Amino acid sequence: MSSVEIHLPKNCGETGHFAGEELKSFLSRCDLHDGITVDLELDMNLGNDEFLLAGHGRYGIKGGSETALLYGAYELLKRFGFCFFGPDPWDTVIPEGKIIPPEVKMHFRPEFELRGFFAVEKRDTEDFLLWMARNGLNFWTSEVNHPELCRKLGMKLRGNPPSGMHRLFEDYLPPSVYAEKHPEYFALHQGKRIFKMEAAESWNICMSNPEAAAQLVENLCAALNPGGELENVSALTFAPFDNGRWCECENCAALGNRTALLLLLADRCSKVIRQKVDRPIQLIVPAYHETLPPPDVALAEDFDYERIAIEFFPIERCYAHTIDDPSCPANALMKKCYDAWAELKKFRLFVCEYYNVSTFASAAFVFDDTMGHDLAFYRRTGSRYINYMHVSTALWGELAVNNCAFASETCGQPFDLTDFLEKRYGAAAAPVMREFYARLRRFSHLAKQLFHYVGKGKMLPDGSNTEKFSFELALKVQSDEYPFFLPGHFEKDVSSDSVPSLEEALELLDEADELLKKADSAGNERVRQCLETDRMRLAYTIRRARFMETLLHLICAEKAGKSMEAQRLAGKLREYGEAMRKDTVSVAHIRSAGAPNLKLYVNSLTATRLQKNYAEKMTQYHLEVMPFSADEGFTVHQG
Numbered sequence: 001m002s003s004v005e006i007h008l009p010k011n012c013g014e015t016g017h018f019a020g021e022e023l024k025s026f027l028s029r030c031d032l033h034d035g036i037t038v039d040l041e042l043d044m045n046l047g048n049d050e051f052l053l054a055g056h057g058r059y060g061i062k063g064g065s066e067t068a069l070l071y072g073a074y075e076l077l078k079r080f081g082f083c084f085f086g087p088d089p090w091d092t093v094i095p096e097g098k099i100i101p102p103e104v105k106m107h108f109r110p111e112f113e114l115r116g117f118f119a120v121e122k123r124d125t126e127d128f129l130l131w132m133a134r135n136g137l138n139f140w141t142s143e144v145n146h147p148e149l150c151r152k153l154g155m156k157l158r159g160n161p162p163s164g165m166h167r168l169f170e171d172y173l174p175p176s177v178y179a180e181k182h183p184e185y186f187a188l189h190q191g192k193r194i195f196k197m198e199a200a201e202s203w204n205i206c207m208s209n210p211e212a213a214a215q216l217v218e219n220l221c222a223a224l225n226p227g228g229e230l231e232n233v234s235a236l237t238f239a240p241f242d243n244g245r246w247c248e249c250e251n252c253a254a255l256g257n258r259t260a261l262l263l264l265l266a267d268r269c270s271k272v273i274r275q276k277v278d279r280p281i282q283l284i285v286p287a288y289h290e291t292l293p294p295p296d297v298a299l300a301e302d303f304d305y306e307r308i309a310i311e312f313f314p315i316e317r318c319y320a321h322t323i324d325d326p327s328c329p330a331n332a333l334m335k336k337c338y339d340a341w342a343e344l345k346k347f348r349l350f351v352c353e354y355y356n357v358s359t360f361a362s363a364a365f366v367f368d369d370t371m372g373h374d375l376a377f378y379r380r381t382g383s384r385y386i387n388y389m390h391v392s393t394a395l396w397g398e399l400a401v402n403n404c405a406f407a408s409e410t411c412g413q414p415f416d417l418t419d420f421l422e423k424r425y426g427a428a429a430a431p432v433m434r435e436f437y438a439r440l441r442r443f444s445h446l447a448k449q450l451f452h453y454v455g456k457g458k459m460l461p462d463g464s465n466t467e468k469f470s471f472e473l474a475l476k477v478q479s480d481e482y483p484f485f486l487p488g489h490f491e492k493d494v495s496s497d498s499v500p501s502l503e504e505a506l507e508l509l510d511e512a513d514e515l516l517k518k519a520d521s522a523g524n525e526r527v528r529q530c531l532e533t534d535r536m537r538l539a540y541t542i543r544r545a546r547f548m549e550t551l552l553h554l555i556c557a558e559k560a561g562k563s564m565e566a567q568r569l570a571g572k573l574r575e576y577g578e579a580m581r582k583d584t585v586s587v588a589h590i591r592s593a594g595a596p597n598l599k600l601y602v603n604s605l606t607a608t609r610l611q612k613n614y615a616e617k618m619t620q621y622h623l624e625v626m627p628f629s630a631d632e633g634f635t636v637h638q639g
């Protein structure tokens, strides 16, 4: 093997040292034609994550921080042919044959300051965190299994209240402690104070009450200060309840819309945190559901814009259309709210996307095209932080294309699909995999309609509204009030340029399945494992889609009084349902079992949230099934 010489900067810390170690360890695994030298150097004129990389045999990496040097080291490795497509061992590619050191000249400056994933539980693995850093991502959660590794990789960590992202009031102003002495801290409803903060019905506190704010922030400061459960946090989600109820008192009503109320509370808290906590704490206030529009009243002159950021959550969006496509009513409403924030230019803007939202449950949806467009849009319009819900941490299969595209685009480098296909699958399989992904990409235009929902369905305070549509909900409720199809966005057998029909969607999946069978690993064990994981994830996705289609046909047969046909369809439903109940692997690694009331990922049937309907049909048609476990309970989870 030819020699590899690394020169570190003076007084180099652990991150810089690690950059050197990674270079040595990877380069020792390939056959270098010539010896190489890498000079790592700090340059304080560069931005925090910015680096310059140049050379040919002898390389110089100049970085604005040691983290930037680490990113530079990984970029150099990629130029030598190493690929980091995912945390699974078969998704790291080591170049083969004699490697001739390439000539390199590049300037890296990510336009998003924070780039990563929204997570709330401890589910990081070392391989996952390393994949993030190797792809320039730097934003994860403070609930980590490997805090030292996060520090070494230069990760920024977001904190959430211990009971969950939306449980701020429950954790830091619990009615069990304060209701008796201070009922006025809590929501007023029909003349009475309400102390409910349960999952099924959660009432926010009275946000206009200054004493309630003072007590809340006193408890928050104790958590943020040394010894408290948020002591490592530098950014904290400051959110009301998910689909929570709001105080109806006169003072709250007089202060403006709900966003104005929440911002007033955040501002009061931030000013106290400045005095009582020794480090800067960024409060991240969600523009989500009822707080989607900006405040409708002027904020205080001394409002803490520096420490209060807005995180925009377009959960009601659709993925058949880009976020700025005016022809899509759901996205047009999202964009209207987003634009209103962006135009204020006063707030730091976060965006949280939904490429693996709860009920997608790691189905093989492929968003590399819309993602590229949308992330460029967010960047152009002033957003500087980006993350999405809910990345899985292993067994990616097709999801590697999303995560690699997300990493590239958030770092400001257009995603190179051809390179991805050729290097992940090899020259023999790449052409057929391109066809395969084209099918999945078009199928994914239905992702939200099919497995989640689109549209607001609730009037925003400014009067805006779009119809809320969910195929799952229609199958669940089975009433005329909830139609199975949405004209223009989800039809039985009529496709458009942007949206396949249900019929076409299922054909696309079958075609994808045929193509994947044809993909040839050409004897490469790593490629074989990639293809095997892809097949597992595709089979899971097909079963879910076919299960829903069969349930639809069964309901229709019942309505038409075709009892023989219904009995046949119920038998078919059982085949899918029982196979899905045995499949726990496809839904692993998304959210941890530690999340309260989260029964979504018990198996691939619970991911559909239709297990209760399924159980009822099985009883109705006297079909025997495996006994249902308590874990397959019927808890409904949002987000």
Ligand SMILES: [Zn+2]
Binding pocket: 187, 188, 205, 206, 207, 208, 209, 247, 248, 249, 250, 251, 252, 253
């Ligand atoms: Zn109130």
Ligand SMILES: [Zn+2]
Binding pocket: 318, 319, 320, 321, 328, 329, 330, 331, 489
């Ligand atoms: Zn749309």
